[in-house]
Amino acid sequence: MAKLGIKDIAAISGVSPATVSRTLRNPDIVSEETRKKVMKAVEEGGYTPSRFGANLRTQKSGNIIVVMPDITNQVNAGIIRAIESEAQKAGYSILLGDTQGLAEREKHYANMAQSGQADGVLLFTFHMPFNLNKALPVLKQLPPIVNSCESIPIEGISKVMIDNIAGARTAVEHLLSLGHKRIAAVMGPRDTPSTLERLKGYETALATARIEIDEQLIIRGDYGLDSGIGAMEQLLKLRLRPTAVFCFSDDMAIGAMSVLQENGFRIPQDISIMGFDDIRYARLMTPALTTIHQPLEEIGKACIELLLEQLDGKSEQARYVELPFQLMVRQSTGPAPL
Amino acid sequence: MAKLGIKDIAAISGVSPATVSRTLRNPDIVSEETRKKVMKAVEEGGYTPSRFGANLRTQKSGNIIVVMPDITNQVNAGIIRAIESEAQKAGYSILLGDTQGLAEREKHYANMAQSGQADGVLLFTFHMPFNLNKALPVLKQLPPIVNSCESIPIEGISKVMIDNIAGARTAVEHLLSLGHKRIAAVMGPRDTPSTLERLKGYETALATARIEIDEQLIIRGDYGLDSGIGAMEQLLKLRLRPTAVFCFSDDMAIGAMSVLQENGFRIPQDISIMGFDDIRYARLMTPALTTIHQPLEEIGKACIELLLEQLDGKSEQARYVELPFQLMVRQSTGPAPL
DNA sequence: CGCAAAATTGAAAACGTTTACAGTCAACCA
DNA sequence: TGGTTGACTGTAAACGTTTTCAATTTTGCG
Numbered sequence: 001m002a003k004l005g006i007k008d009i010a011a012i013s014g015v016s017p018a019t020v021s022r023t024l025r026n027p028d029i030v031s032e033e034t035r036k037k038v039m040k041a042v043e044e045g046g047y048t049p050s051r052f053g054a055n056l057r058t059q060k061s062g063n064i065i066v067v068m069p070d071i072t073n074q075v076n077a078g079i080i081r082a083i084e085s086e087a088q089k090a091g092y093s094i095l096l097g098d099t100q101g102l103a104e105r106e107k108h109y110a111n112m113a114q115s116g117q118a119d120g121v122l123l124f125t126f127h128m129p130f131n132l133n134k135a136l137p138v139l140k141q142l143p144p145i146v147n148s149c150e151s152i153p154i155e156g157i158s159k160v161m162i163d164n165i166a167g168a169r170t171a172v173e174h175l176l177s178l179g180h181k182r183i184a185a186v187m188g189p190r191d192t193p194s195t196l197e198r199l200k201g202y203e204t205a206l207a208t209a210r211i212e213i214d215e216q217l218i219i220r221g222d223y224g225l226d227s228g229i230g231a232m233e234q235l236l237k238l239r240l241r242p243t244a245v246f247c248f249s250d251d252m253a254i255g256a257m258s259v260l261q262e263n264g265f266r267i268p269q270d271i272s273i274m275g276f277d278d279i280r281y282a283r284l285m286t287p288a289l290t291t292i293h294q295p296l297e298e299i300g301k302a303c304i305e306l307l308l309e310q311l312d313g314k315s316e317q318a319r320y321v322e323l324p325f326q327l328m329v330r331q332s333t334g335p336a337p338l
Numbered sequence: 339m340a341k342l343g344i345k346d347i348a349a350i351s352g353v354s355p356a357t358v359s360r361t362l363r364n365p366d367i368v369s370e371e372t373r374k375k376v377m378k379a380v381e382e383g384g385y386t387p388s389r390f391g392a393n394l395r396t397q398k399s400g401n402i403i404v405v406m407p408d409i410t411n412q413v414n415a416g417i418i419r420a421i422e423s424e425a426q427k428a429g430y431s432i433l434l435g436d437t438q439g440l441a442e443r444e445k446h447y448a449n450m451a452q453s454g455q456a457d458g459v460l461l462f463t464f465h466m467p468f469n470l471n472k473a474l475p476v477l478k479q480l481p482p483i484v485n486s487c488e489s490i491p492i493e494g495i496s497k498v499m500i501d502n503i504a505g506a507r508t509a510v511e512h513l514l515s516l517g518h519k520r521i522a523a524v525m526g527p528r529d530t531p532s533t534l535e536r537l538k539g540y541e542t543a544l545a546t547a548r549i550e551i552d553e554q555l556i557i558r559g560d561y562g563l564d565s566g567i568g569a570m571e572q573l574l575k576l577r578l579r580p581t582a583v584f585c586f587s588d589d590m591a592i593g594a595m596s597v598l599q600e601n602g603f604r605i606p607q608d609i610s611i612m613g614f615d616d617i618r619y620a621r622l623m624t625p626a627l628t629t630i631h632q633p634l635e636e637i638g639k640a641c642i643e644l645l646l647e648q649l650d651g652k653s654e655q656a657r658y659v660e661l662p663f664q665l666m667v668r669q670s671t672g673p674a675p676l
Numbered sequence: 677c678g679c680a681a682a683a684t685t686g687a688a689a690a691c692g693t694t695t696a697c698a699g700t701c702a703a704c705c706a
Numbered sequence: 707t708g709g710t711t712g713a714c715t716g717t718a719a720a721c722g723t724t725t726t727c728a729a730t731t732t733t734g735c736g
Contacts, residue, residue: 005692016716021694031714048453052394053692056721059390062455063433071422072415081410084436088443093450095401096432098422105426112431115386117400225618258622280563281619284596343722354686359724369684391722394691 004045006053013041024049064307065118067097067109069125073223073251074279075296076124079148082300083122090308092119099125101189113143120307126150126192144310146303151193158310158318160302164194167292167325168201168246171274174290174327175244176209179336180272184217184242186231186252198248198276217242221252228255236263243271243336250275250282250291257285257332268334278328287331298323342383344391351379362387393454402645403456405435405447407463411561411589412617413634414462417486420638421460428646430457437463439527451481458645464488464530482648484641489531496648496656498640502532505630505663506539506584509612512628512665513582514547517674518610522555522580524569524590536586536614555580559590566593574601581609581674588613588620588629595623595670606672616666625669633661 010017015034023030023038030038041047055061064087068076084094095118097109106125113121120143148160175183185202188195199218206213219234221227228247232255235242247253253275257267265271267287275282278293302321309315348355353372361368361376368376379385393399402425406414422432433456435447444463451459458481486498513521523540526533537556544551557572559565566585570593573580585591591613595605603609605625613620616631640659647653 006694007692017693018695018717019715022715025694029714034714048449050692051453051455052390052397052399053721054694056390056394056692056723057694059721061390066434070419071409072412072419074410074412077410077415080434081408081436081438084409084434085438088446093455094434096404096418096422096434098419100419100423108426111386115389117389117431225622229622254619254622258624258626261624281592284563284592286596286599286624288596344724345722355723356686356688356725357684360685363724367684372684388722391691392724394693394722395724397691 004047006047006049009038009041009045009047012045013037021049059116060119061117062092063095063118064092064120064122064304065095065097065109065112066122067099067106067125069099069101071096071098074281075149075249075277075294078279078296079124079300079303082297083304086301086304090304110142118143120144120146120311122303122307123147123152124149126152144307146307146310148299148303149194151197153193156318158306158320160299160306160321160323162294162299162323162325164197165201165204167276168198168248169205170201170325170327171246171276171292172202172205173209174329175246175272175274175333176205176211178244178272178333180242180244181211181336182214182217182240182242182244183211184219184235184245186219186221186228186245186247186256188221188223188248190220195248202246221248223249223251225251225255228252229259230255232256232259236260241271244274244333245271246274246276248276250277250279250289253289253291253332254281254285257289267332270337272333272336274333278326282328283330285332290330290333291328293326293328295323295325342385344385344387347376347379347383347385350383351375359387397454398457399455400430401433401456402430402458402460402642403433403435403447403450404460405437405444405463407437407439409434409436412619413487413587413615413632416617416634417462417638417641420635421642424639424642428642448480456481458482458484458649460641460645461485461490462487464490482645484645484648486637486641487532489535491531494656496644496658498637498644498659498661500632500637500661500663502535503539503542505614506536506586507543508539508663508665509584509614509630510540510543511547512667513584513610513612513671514543514549516582516610516671518580518582519549519674520552520555520578520580520582521549522557522573522583524557524559524566524583524585524594526559526561526586528558533586540584559586561587561589563589563593566590567597568593570594570597574598579609582612582671583609584612584614586614588615588617588627591627591629591670592619592623595627605670608675610671610674612671616664620666621668623670628668628671629666631664631666633663636661 006017006020010020019030019034020038023035027035066080066083071077087094099105112118123145146158151161172183187199203213216238219231221231245256247256253273257273260267260271267273275289275291278291282289282291306319344355344358348358357368358376361373365373404418404421409415425432437443450456461483484496489499510521525537541551554576557569559569583594585594591611595611598605598609605611613627613629616629620627620629644657
């Protein structure tokens with residue numbers, strides 16, 4: 001039996017296609033009698049409305065595209081999971097856009113949004129459709145956007161963020177309170193807003209404590225495990241080693257820890273390590289990793305919420321949501337050695 | 339300026355819509371002159387073909403849906419990343435289906451496939467559209483499917499797998515070779531094929547070594563970190579403790595290790611630990627985790643390849659691809675204590 | 677040069693819905 | 707009773723492409 005269309009169901013149940021459509025989308029406005037007839041035909045025929053027709057007519061895809069630099073990353077994965085779950089409740093599907101940091105892929109996803117493949121965009125990456133110079137004019141052509149994690153410096157787009165500056169400052173202050181004076185920073189990828197913000201928090205905390213910044217103690221990383229390894233190796237070569245290392249991501253902290261332990265350093269007795277994110281592995285490290293907790297699920301939920309507001313046309317205005325971070329003191333940080 | 343359609347472009351460039359469509363989809367069949375005219379209009383007008391129209395006409399969505407139990411899991415994340423990347427090259431987009439183990443969500447994704455929202459399905463979860471009893475008849479109505487990770491016991495669907503039985507056997511044999519006799523197993527979620535297979539490998543290895551199975555040493559987990567913790571706690575309460583623990587996932591192994599270290603056990607001197615998967619954190623644990631490596635990227639690539647074959651109509655027949663696992667001996671396993 | 681074949685184009689018909697609009701019919705009210 | 711309302715339903719027009727088929731032009735070749 002060929003696949004049934006709405007006309008077939010209409011014919012079977014003796015009503016018009018319009019009524020079938022109404023029965024399915026808006027049951028309340030058809031009479032009970034009709035509804036029953038139609039539903040019977042629908043079920044017996046195993047009819048599932050084709051989305052192609054509906055999409056074309058309504059000009060909506062029912063999809064939301066999530067653009068991320070790396071879905072393998074625990075932070076991103078955690079967020080997207082919450083997003084997917086909430087989106088589904090609202091009747092939307094999630095299209096995955098993993099840029100792998102490639103500009104060409106960012107273009108690709110921008111196109112997808114433009115061709116109507118998605119009704120809205122969740123943007124977790126910095127570059128992207130936005131060539132900052134010509135961003136604003138383009139912006140209005142694009143579907144609704146919510147930006148998170150990496151703050152895009154454009155007015156008028158909704159954002160969900162944590163206060164990276166304060167988060168980093170809190171981290172460093174924790175180390176300072178333990179008596180550390182030589183505190184290294186392992187940064188994220190060059191020029192991303194999150195890294196710049198966390199760096200600022202680091203600098204602010206040190207400045208407030210009247211400790212001079214030592215450029216040698218600031219290492220560039222990329223948030224990944226391996227860059228944590230590289231950074232730590234570099235730091236260990238220093239004549240004057242840091243007594244504490246603040247990594248801008250847990251992954252890098254985990255990488256750093258493994259280098260230390262391999263080389264016989266004790267954590268935190270010899271060197272304290274801090275991370276940022278509080279991924280689920282953090283508390284299971286030995287020693288458990290002190291870090292700044294990011295509320296991944298809340299971030300995901302907030303993103304969807306803001307986007308849905310725009311999609312439903314409820315809110316024209318951009319909103320900014322700031323979620324709280326939390327210092328998680330565990331065993332990887334301790335008093336500075338004498 | 340309102341959004342341009344194919345008719346507008348046709349009008350501007352003085353050709354028919356048909357020719358515009360041809361220029362974009364199939365440049366070779368239009369004359370160079372026409373092509374130039376059309377391209378000019380397309381670029382100046384900033385025209386992006388609407389996918390709605392095309393989808394309806396071609397009855398293809400250009401989407402592939404990936405159904406997974408948990409995208410937060412490193413194994414799944416790694417696989418899906420490869421999938422996304424390959425799919426994009428072939429012009430497909432990835433719809434994310436995270437079931438979170440919920441039956442209702444599995445239904446939902448089955449529907450999506452049926453309503454034409456996706457042209458193909460990549461299935462990494464066990465239950466699903468397939469109520470085994472009535473699975474076969476339904477199967478032919480569904481779009482092309484490739485099954486991976488959790489083997490669905492149905493003939494005629496393409497699969498990408500590793501040999502879980504052999505993998506587990508290899509793991510246990512490694513432990514046996516180190517002199518261990520009391521080897522515990524921490525299983526994955528009840529009744530999933532992968533768990534059952536690995537269990538079989540475990541049992542086979544022990545049987546071959548003429549070691550009797552001790553039910554007390556077989557603990558049920560769910561592949562997650564916490565269940566590794568729980569399992570290890572349970573094992574530590576045993577009167578006769580195991581000297582080695584084979585966890586069916588790295589996550590559980592990591593959980594188990596943290597329990598041991600917290601309680602002052604030395605790994606591997608007191609107890610050896612093995613995992614399965616070789617997630618990227620495995621080698622950074624202290625001690626580095628001995629485990630069975632799964633080729634995530636290759637799995638992802640193979641899945642897409644098989645699916646594309648079906649989508650392109652190249653191959654009607656189901657194919658089965660088996661990818662090699664690899665034993666990674668690291669520091670978490672050592673000779674059995676005396 | 678003339679004809680067949682090939683290359684290129686256009687006209688028009690789908691594809692499967694949703695929804696504005698108009699129509700029908702029963703119920704209700706004055 | 708007649709008119710008005712309200713509830714429900716049907717008609718038909720989109721939505722924006724792709725593709726078949728036929729028409730036209732160009733090319734190739736004897």
